[in-house]
Amino acid sequence: MSDLVLKLSVVVLIVVFLVVFLFAARSFLAEYRRHTRVQAPVKDLRSHPGIEVSADEDVEQPGRTPVVVTNARVRILAFGSEEDRQCRVLQAPVLRRVVEAKGDVVSVVNIDVPSSPELAERYHVLTVPTTVMLDTHGKTYAVNYGFTNAQSLIKQVDEILAMDGVQEALS
Numbered sequence: 001m002s003d004l005v006l007k008l009s010v011v012v013l014i015v016v017f018l019v020v021f022l023f024a025a026r027s028f029l030a031e032y033r034r035h036t037r038v039q040a041p042v043k044d045l046r047s048h049p050g051i052e053v054s055a056d057e058d059v060e061q062p063g064r065t066p067v068v069v070t071n072a073r074v075r076i077l078a079f080g081s082e083e084d085r086q087c088r089v090l091q092a093p094v095l096r097r098v099v100e101a102k103g104d105v106v107s108v109v110n111i112d113v114p115s116s117p118e119l120a121e122r123y124h125v126l127t128v129p130t131t132v133m134l135d136t137h138g139k140t141y142a143v144n145y146g147f148t149n150a151q152s153l154i155k156q157v158d159e160i161l162a163m164d165g166v167q168e169a170l171s
Contacts, residue, residue, distance in 0.1 A: 072107035074160050077132040079111050079125045091129040097150040136164045
């Protein structure tokens with residue numbers, strides 16, 4: 001009987017430890033996500049070195065003149081590096097698909113992290129590629145660390161546009 005009680009108490013302790021650990025991890029992630037949201041809107045991205053505003057081009061484009069998309073309601077900041085293969089081979093085609101799917105509503109701002117460390121720090125970029133979704137007012141809506149597929153980005157664009165539609169309806 002005492003052997004059974006000992007085994008049950010060990011199992012209960014393990015379960016309690018797991019519950020406490022999961023609660024702490026969830027709280028940590030919620031706090032971290034709250035800190036990664038940047039509240040100050042972005043005014044002019046062209047003033048920073050290493051930034052190219054384009055609607056359909058790859059991250060690696062030295063010598064290309066910037067194209068400013070003025071009527072875009074959603075901006076995607078695509079943090080990458082010329083040396084990173086994942087940025088060029090995986091993320092850039094996904095960003096092109098998002099722009100093709102959403103048209104002039106979306107613009108992509110390609111940011112070379114080594115050339116713009118202040119922006120990387122401002123948006124808490126920990127890895128490349130990272131995509132930051134900015135709403136109509138230039139406020140951060142979402143930060144996607146690592147490769148993000150087109151379906152997820154299009155869903156986030158739709159959510160931003162829906163929020164913008166609700167704001168217009170309330171005005």
